[in-house]
Amino acid sequence: MNDVTRPSGTRAIARDAVRARISEVAVELFDEQGFDSVTIEQIAAAVGVSPRSVHRxxxxxxxxxxxxxxxxxxxxxxxxxxxPSEEPIWEALLASYEALLAAPGRNQAQGKKAMRVLGSAPALRARNFEKHLLWASMLTPVVAERLEGDHRELRAETIVQASLACFDIALTAWAEADAADSAVDLLRRSFGALQPTT
Amino acid sequence: MNDVTRPSGTRAIARDAVRARISEVAVELFDEQGFDSVTIEQIAAAVGVSPRSVHRxxxxxxxxxxxxxxxxxxxxxxxxxxxPSEEPIWEALLASYEALLAAPGRNQAQGKKAMRVLGSAPALRARNFEKHLLWASMLTPVVAERLEGDHRELRAETIVQASLACFDIALTAWAEADAADSAVDLLRRSFGALQPTT
DNA sequence: GCCATAAGTGGCAGAGACTGACAGAACGGG
DNA sequence: CCCGTTCTGTCAGTCTCTGCCACTTATGGC
Known part of the structure; x- marks a missing residue:
């Protein structure tokens, strides 16, 4: 996950470290006190930087x-x-998300806490949806390429958004559940509830 | 358009009228200047009320x-x-959204402008997604009631979110399109791209 | 018609998120 | 070691949003 930026430098390393530290502290505070009642000033003080830097x-x-x-x-x-292009689109999408969950750099415990916090405040869930829209704009062309028949664009958009909804639902359920099911299992189950028409 | 506030129940009438007027003026200004560059103060001045009242x-x-x-x-x-309970859930959801589109009080032209504005600013899209979450929490229990088999809750959540995605995609496409297709047609087409598994 | 009550409004003060500008500190290359 | 780049902190400012209080006005009981 660490795309150690080529420009050999202590600066880039320090910047990534500070960034990770801020994120870590912020999630911790949000988890304890709630998203709304934590101010940027508190986060900055806890990390040891100025509020202005947090906003940077x-x-x-x-x-x-x-x-x-x-x-x-x-x-x-x-x-x-x-x-592979002969693979059904729905299976291809599922496999792609599974690969993401298995990707390195996804700390399980910290990821779960982040997901839990993410579900606690409407503002956060909404912002998370923005991420989904960004992903959708990247995935839709690829999906549209694979479809046949009429209205490819609209159908591709629908399929992608639905798959993202599955992804979100699975992760949300995973964060709330008592660790009974793995994220991948929940993802497969959610995907299993839908099927694109051919 | 300007209702005289004469008859009994002046307060309730005036309240609804002011509320509608603020919304109308706001959408108009957002469409002209962009969501971010319009301040509450401008809206208040254009309507003829105080900024404090807009926030109320x-x-x-x-x-x-x-x-x-x-x-x-x-x-x-x-x-x-x-x-009817024997109707397939996907059709029932589609019919419910269709009824919403046909509901009175949905001005076609103004609704289209609102949808266009809604797609223009990230903050607005995010807020719209919160509406979806609220709807999902209302619809999921009803859908879960109709399902059979295992994991009803997760499957209901998935189906509802997918249907909301269809609803959103259809309206977005409708607002952007050159009025070639009606909102209902787009909605049916989007719904047609998916099918819940039984 | 008169008056007490409740509802609605405006102005004020303040918290908090976010931005631009500028000066000083830390660092890396020569 | 010096100089330019990069990072940081401070300051000032805008804007959204929220309590608070005083004032106006519609509503209902008499």
């Missing part, structure tokens, strides 16, 4: 939890493109 | 465009409950 790393308060949408979105898209 | 009618700036989520959500749920 994360444009919006919600981004401290969401992370970098574009990076993971590209990951999913690349997985999807790599799937 | 609409807790958040985005709500001037979104409207009242709970009211329409109940409308959809009531429609769904009223559908």
């Amino acid at each position: 790393y994360f444009p919006a308060k919600e981004d401290t939890v969401i992370g970098d949408p574009a990076g993971w979105g590209e990951h999913v898209r690349d997985q999807l493109v790599a799937r | 009618y609409f807790p958040a700036k985005e709500d001037t465009v979104i409207g009242d989520p709970a009211g329409w959500g109940e409308h959809v749920r009531d429609q769904l409950v009223a559908r």
Whole structure:
């Protein structure tokens, strides 16, 4: 996951570290006190930087939890493109998301806490949806390519959004459940509830 | 358009009228200048009320465009409950949304402008998604009631979210299209791209 | 018709998120 | 070691949103 930026430098490393630290502290505080009652000032004080710097790393308060949408979105898209073209689209999408869940750099415990916090505040869930829209714009062209018949664009959009909804539902259920089911199992189950028409 | 506030029940009438007027003016301004560059103060001045009052009618700036989520959500749920129980769930959901589109009080032209504005700003799209979450929480129990087999809750959640995605996609496409297709046609087409497994 | 009550409104003060500008500190390359 | 780049903190400011209080006005009981 660490795309150690080529420009050999202590600076880039330090920046990533500070960024990760802010995110970590923020999620911790949100989990304890609730998203709304934690101020940027508190986060900054806990980390040991100025409030201005927190805003430099994360444009919006919600981004401290969401992370970098574009990076993971590209990951999913690349997985999807790599799937064999004769594979049904729904299975290809499922496999792509599974690959994301299995990707390195996804700390299970911390990821679960982040998901739990993410579900606690409407503002966060809404911001998370923005990420989904970004992913949708990346995935829809790939899906449309594979479809046949009329209205490919609209159908592709529908299928992609539905798959993202499955992804979101599975992760939400996983974060709330008592660890009885794995995220992958929930994802497969959610995908199993729908089927694109041919 | 300007209702004289003469008869009995002046307060309730005036309240609804002011609320509608604020929403109308706000959407108009957002469409002209963009959501972010219009301030509450401008809206208040254009309507002829104080900024404080605008916030009294609409807790958040985005709500001037979104409207009242709970009211329409109940409308959809009531429609769904009223559908015959032997009807396939996917058809029942489609019929419920169709009834919403045909409901009185949905001005076609103004609705289209609102949808266009709604798609223009991330903050608005996010807020719209919160409406979807509210609707989902109302519809999921009804859908779960109709399902059979295992994992009813998760499957119901998946089906409801997918249907809401269809609803959103159809309206977005309708607002952007050159009026070639009606909203109902687009909705049916989007629903047609998916099918819940039995 | 008169008056007490409740509802609605406006103005004020303040918290909090976010932004731009600028000066100083830390770091990396030469 | 020096200089330019990068990062950071401070300051000032905008805007959304929320209590609070005083004032106006419609409503209902008499």
